[in-house]
Amino acid sequence: MSDVSLIGLGQMGKVIATLLLEAGRSVTIWNRTPDKVRAFTASGAFEAVGPAEAIASSPITLMILYDDEATDAVLSAGGVENALAGRLVVNLGTSGPEAAQAFGRRVDLAGGRYVDGAIQAAPSQMGKPDTPILVSGPPTDIDAAEPLLSILGGNLVRVGERIDATAFMDLATLSYVYGAYAGFLHGARIAETVGIDVAAYGALVQDISPSFGAFFAHEGRVIQSGDFTVSESPLRISISAVERILKSSRQLGLDDALPGMVNGWLRTAEREGMADEELAALIKVLRNV
Numbered sequence: 001m002s003d004v005s006l007i008g009l010g011q012m013g014k015v016i017a018t019l020l021l022e023a024g025r026s027v028t029i030w031n032r033t034p035d036k037v038r039a040f041t042a043s044g045a046f047e048a049v050g051p052a053e054a055i056a057s058s059p060i061t062l063m064i065l066y067d068d069e070a071t072d073a074v075l076s077a078g079g080v081e082n083a084l085a086g087r088l089v090v091n092l093g094t095s096g097p098e099a100a101q102a103f104g105r106r107v108d109l110a111g112g113r114y115v116d117g118a119i120q121a122a123p124s125q126m127g128k129p130d131t132p133i134l135v136s137g138p139p140t141d142i143d144a145a146e147p148l149l150s151i152l153g154g155n156l157v158r159v160g161e162r163i164d165a166t167a168f169m170d171l172a173t174l175s176y177v178y179g180a181y182a183g184f185l186h187g188a189r190i191a192e193t194v195g196i197d198v199a200a201y202g203a204l205v206q207d208i209s210p211s212f213g214a215f216f217a218h219e220g221r222v223i224q225s226g227d228f229t230v231s232e233s234p235l236r237i238s239i240s241a242v243e244r245i246l247k248s249s250r251q252l253g254l255d256d257a258l259p260g261m262v263n264g265w266l267r268t269a270e271r272e273g274m275a276d277e278e279l280a281a282l283i284k285v286l287r288n289v
Contacts, residue, residue, distance in 0.1 A: 001057060001058060001059070002025075002026040002027055002028040002046055002057050002058045003020075003025040003026045003027065003058060003059075003060075003148075004020060004025055004026075004027055004028075004058050004059075004060050004061070004062060004148050005027070005028040005029070005030070005048065005054040005055060005057050005058040005060070005061040005062070006020065006027055006028070006029045006030075006054075006061070006062050006064070007029075007030050007031070007051055007054055007055075007061060007062070007063045007064070007065065007074055008031060008063060008064040008065045008066075008070075008093070009029065009031040009033075009036040009037065009040075010064065010065075010066060011123050012064050012092075012119065012123050012126070013031070013064045014036070014123075015123040015126045015127075016062065016064060016092075016126070016152055017029060017040050017045065018040075019126060019127045019151050019152055020148070020151060020152075021040065021043050021044060021045060023151045025148070025151070026044075026046070027040070027044075027045045027046070028045065028046040028047075028048050028053075028054050028057040028058055029041075029045050029046070029047060029048065029054070030047070030048040030049075030050060030051050030053070030054035032070075034047070050077060050078070050079065051074045051077045051079075051080055051083075052077060052078065052079030052080045052082070052083040053079075053083070055080060055083040055084060055087055055089070056083040056087070058087075059086075059087060059088060059144075060087070060088045060089075060090065060144065060145055060148060061087060061088070061089050061090070062090050062092055062148070063089060063090070063091045063092065063093055064092045064093050064119075065093045066093070067093070068093075068095050068096060068099040070093075071091060071093055071095065071099070071103060072099070072102075072103075075103060075106055075107070080110075081110045082110075084107055084110035084111060084112035085110060085111035085112060086111060086112065087112045087113070088112065088113045088114075088115065088141055088144055088145060089103075089107050089112060089113070089114050089115070090114075090115045090117055090135070090145050090148075090149070091103060091114070091115070091116055091117060092117040092118065092119055092133070094117075094118040094119070094167070094170055095116060095167055096167055097164040097167040097168055097171075098164075099167075100116040100136075100163050100164045100166065100167045101163055101164050103116070104116065104137070104163040113137075113138065113141045114137060114141075114163065115135055115136070115137035115138075115141050115142055115145055116135070116136050116137060116163050116164065116165075116166045116167060117133060117134060117135045117136075117149075117166055118133070118134040118166050118167070118169075118170045119131075119132075119133055119134075119152070119153070120132045120133070120134060120170070120173060121153065126152055126153060127151070127152060127153065128153065128154065129154035129155070130153075130154060130155050131152065131153025131154060131155055132153060132155040132157055133149055133152060133153045133155065133156050133157065134157045134159050134166045134169055134170060135149070135156065135157070135158055135159065135166060136158070136159045136160050136161065136162060136163060136164070136165035136166040136167075136169075137161065137163055138161060139158070139161065142158060157169075176216075182258055183258065184202075184205060186249070186254070186255075186258050186259070187201060187205070188201060188202075189254050189255075190248070190249070190252065190254065193252045193253075193254065194252070215232060215233070218231070218232055219232075219278070219279065219280040222278050222280040223280050223283050228274070228277040228278045228280060228281040228284075229277070229278065230276065230277065230278050231278055232278065232279070233278065233279045234275070234276060234277070234278070234279070235266070235269055235270075235274055235275055235276070235277055235278065235279045235281055235282060236270075236275040236276060237279075238266055238279055238282075239266045239267070239269075239270055239275065242259055242262050242263045242266055243263060245259040245263075246259040246260055246263045265282055265285050265286065266282065268285045269281065269282050269284070269285050272284075272285070
């Protein structure tokens with residue numbers, strides 16, 4: 001029996017296989033396209049003839065597939081139900097909440113154990129001390145998987161015991177990423193419209209990101225506490241700042257949907273008497289939408 005099985009050899013799967021082998025682990029691999037496995041069998045990996053054999057070959061199986069449909073197809077494959085008994089499956093493919101629940105139930109009913117996971121890094125960022133890997137599920141099952149997952153990334157974040165907690169946390173962090181990127185693009189339009197070097201703007205965003213990351217962490221703690229007494233940034237300051245962005249965007253003929261939306265939130269907060277609370281109080285407006 002090998003130490004771990006890996007199902008999926010996409011860009012991330014290839015890096016995971018490499019890291020596991022370099023760490024001296026015995027690895028069994030199955031991939032829908034067998035040709036991709038050959039490079040790893042040459043490095044000592046074992047090739048499974050199907051997903052059922054892969055799961056049966058190791059106490060722990062890591063799955064890193066393209067989407068929920070591919071994961072469902074593997075768990076539905078012939079022989080997999082029997083192979084799952086007594087095995088731990090860690091799905092690192094970032095499933096949606098409903099899919100995570102369904103996969104967990106299927107593995108549990110077959111007598112196996114299931115941990116849902118998500119890798120919040122690019123393939124080139126894997127294997128580093130700060131590489132974030134989100135996991136949710138029974139603590140004892142996460143404990144069992146941790147020695148292997150620590151090879152892939154040193155920042156293992158236990159999101160919670162509910163099996164869909166990772167999926168929801170991934171949605172939350174991606175909301176931040178895409179929201180921030182929307183703001184970045186709006187800033188780029190301001191810069192290029194008035195002739196400012198957009199590359200210089202991008203570099204400045206990189207420089208200020210660590211301090212704003214710390215600020216967002218603080219605001220998260222404020223929201224969790226429920227105490228919106230001013231501690232870093234009064235909401236009142238942002239009312240005028242976003243108003244300036246909105247006014248200038250309109251004068252430049254830019255799409256004003258993004259600053260207009262945020263301005264609407266802030267004006268609502270002002271009307272409801274939150275101007276002299278911490279900026280995090282804006283969450284109260286979104287709770288009432």
